[in-house]
Amino acid sequence: MSPWWRHAVIYQVYVRSFADSDGDGIGDLPGVRSRLPYLRDLGVDALWLNPFYPSPQADAGYDVSDYRDVDPRFGALADAEALIADAHAYGLRVIFDLVPNHTSDEHPWFRAALAAPPGSRERARYLFRDGRGSLPPNNWASAFGGRAWTQVADGQWYLHLFAPQQPDLDWTNDEVREEFRSILRFWLDRGVDGFRVDVAHGLAKDPEMPDLGAGQATSGPAVAGHPHWDLDEVHDVYRSWRRISDGYPGDRTFVGEIWVADPARLARYLRPDELHTAFNFTFLLAPWEAGALRRAVDESMQALTAVGAPATWVLSNHDVIRHVTRYGGGATGVRRARAAALLMLALPGGAYVYQGEELGLPEVTDLPAELRQDPTFLRTRGADPGRDGCRVPLPWSGTAPPFGFGPGTAWLPQPAEWARLTVDRQAGDPASMLSLYRSALRHRATVPALTEGPLGWLPADGDVLAFDRGPGFVCVVNAGDRPAAAPDRVRGARLLLSSDPLGGNGVLPPDTAAWYIAEL
Numbered sequence: 350m351s352p353w354w355r356h357a358v359i360y361q362v363y364v365r366s367f368a369d370s371d372g373d374g375i376g377d378l379p380g381v382r383s384r385l386p387y388l389r390d391l392g393v394d395a396l397w398l399n400p401f402y403p404s405p406q407a408d409a410g411y412d413v414s415d416y417r418d419v420d421p422r423f424g425a426l427a428d429a430e431a432l433i434a435d436a437h438a439y440g441l442r443v444i445f446d447l448v449p450n451h452t453s454d455e456h457p458w459f460r461a462a463l464a465a466p467p468g469s470r471e472r473a474r475y476l477f478r479d480g481r482g483s484l485p486p487n488n489w490a491s492a493f494g495g496r497a498w499t500q501v502a503d504g505q506w507y508l509h510l511f512a513p514q515q516p517d518l519d520w521t522n523d524e525v526r527e528e529f530r531s532i533l534r535f536w537l538d539r540g541v542d543g544f545r546v547d548v549a550h551g552l553a554k555d556p557e558m559p560d561l562g563a564g565q566a567t568s569g570p571a572v573a574g575h576p577h578w579d580l581d582e583v584h585d586v587y588r589s590w591r592r593i594s595d596g597y598p599g600d601r602t603f604v605g606e607i608w609v610a611d612p613a614r615l616a617r618y619l620r621p622d623e624l625h626t627a628f629n630f631t632f633l634l635a636p637w638e639a640g641a642l643r644r645a646v647d648e649s650m651q652a653l654t655a656v657g658a659p660a661t662w663v664l665s666n667h668d669v670i671r672h673v674t675r676y677g678g679g680a681t682g683v684r685r686a687r688a689a690a691l692l693m694l695a696l697p698g699g700a701y702v703y704q705g706e707e708l709g710l711p712e713v714t715d716l717p718a719e720l721r722q723d724p725t726f727l728r729t730r731g732a733d734p735g736r737d738g739c740r741v742p743l744p745w746s747g748t749a750p751p752f753g754f755g756p757g758t759a760w761l762p763q764p765a766e767w768a769r770l771t772v773d774r775q776a777g778d779p780a781s782m783l784s785l786y787r788s789a790l791r792h793r794a795t796v797p798a799l800t801e802g803p804l805g806w807l808p809a810d811g812d813v814l815a816f817d818r819g820p821g822f823v824c825v826v827n828a829g830d831r832p833a834a835a836p837d838r839v840r841g842a843r844l845l846l847s848s849d850p851l852g853g854n855g856v857l858p859p860d861t862a863a864w865y866i867a868e869l
């Protein structure tokens with residue numbers, strides 16, 4: 350059996366919106382601990398937790414002021430340790446989020462940098478530069494809107510590819526490199542099974558800091574020749590981290606958040622002595638269309654196979670519009686999301702489930718402006734609605750907000766109609782999204798082909814995707830808007846699961862996927 354991370358289904362816990370134990374309206378680590386039985390019963394293999402470290406929360410915890418502790422809002426260091434222990438007792442692995450591209454502006458290093466003069470050792474850990482006259486050093490833009498430079502009292506500017514409260518570190522600096530190696534060891538010593546690496550394609554910057562040229566944006570997947578995304582120098586960092594993780598027992602792992610346009614460039618991060626896996630954003634970005642989905646799968650598999658790395662399929666996360674809404678919303682969005690789940694969970698490699706997708710939650714689009722907290726919304730003055738709509742706290746039970754999220758309120762309001770989407774409500778309904786995910790994950794754990802079988806495409810009509818995973822298992826997806834006949838290969842095969850009821854003779858209605866056990 351290959352190591353767990355090559356085929357794991359990993360549940361993304363967005364801590365502040367998962368479960369609140371103390372009634373302050375913000376989810377926390379004791380809340381996560383209390384819901385571990387839910388994750389075990391769902392059938393996932395591991396959880397990835399978004400950052401819970403001490404942080405002023407200028408970017409929901411991606412502005413870290415202490416990498417070795419827990420923010421009091423989310424609990425205490427002992428809660429993180431207990432969470433690892435409890436999860437392991439339930440047979441679940443645990444991945445923490447590592448944020449190496451930038452710290453918080455309240456990190457002691459940045460405070461020291463502000464207090465120290467230009468040219469000092471303190472400033473050298475960050476990217477301070479002189480401006481061009483009264484202008485910033487170059488035209489780089491923040492991914493959250495506005496420029497990527499902020500001027501300090503003595504006239505120098507510092508770089509922040511995200512919010513001004515997230516100053517970028519200088520990864521050519523030895524102290525920076527050593528500090529992060531030590532942070533890795535701190536958590537590995539406490540038993541964490543791996544790390545999700547934030548902005549893994551962003552650590553190195555062109556030392557000349559040239560202006561962004563035509564077609565070189567800050568947001569969106571990186572294209573070749575970009576001055577601050579996907580530079581070759583980042584790979585050295587990951588080679589040194591891999592040497593550390595390999596020194597620990599028990600298959601510790603890294604998953605990179607790497608937004609690059611070319612799957613072959615992505616694969617470079619997954620060479621055998623670098624990161625283990627990366628999120629597959631090509632798949633996430635593909636429209637619900639058979640040709641586009643197949644291309645995303647093929648291109649990814651081809652590039653990753655060349656370096657011996659497994660794929661990890663993703664449909665949603667805390668940065669993108671929830672896929673029920675992305676795929677059209679309403680009943681259509683839900684049908685497609687159900688079919689997409691069976692597609693994703695039948696592909697070779699690992700998969701990520703973002704909390705709430707197993708409940709079929711849609712994006713919340715009508716949040717009041719004064720409650721929105723995403724810096725993207727604030728820095729673009731609302732032109733970009735930002736990511737709060739996919740971060741609304743989970744509905745667990747009951748008929749009114751906060752739907753069992755915690756004993757108090759919820760930091761973002763939950764729609765009243767989520768009463769029919771609660772975990773409790775769906776758990777007893779065999780036709781619910783939750784029941785579909787539970788069944789699919791149960792089969793995934795018991796059908797060996799789903800873990801180890803190679804992908805083989807089967808001939809199928811234009812809107813249909815059909816593939817096997819070795820001789821025994823077949824997945825068919827009708828992504829079109831007309832019913833489609835199932836391919837010959839599944840005539841007489843046993844239907845294992847379908848995303849919605851099939852028609853007579855095994856006809857697949859529009860936006861439906863089915864899994865079959867095909868006897869030889």
Ligand code: NOJ
Pocket residue numbers: 408411448511547548606667668
């Ligand atoms: C990617 C994270 O997923 C996102 O939420 C965050 O805003 C940026 N990196 C900056 O850390």
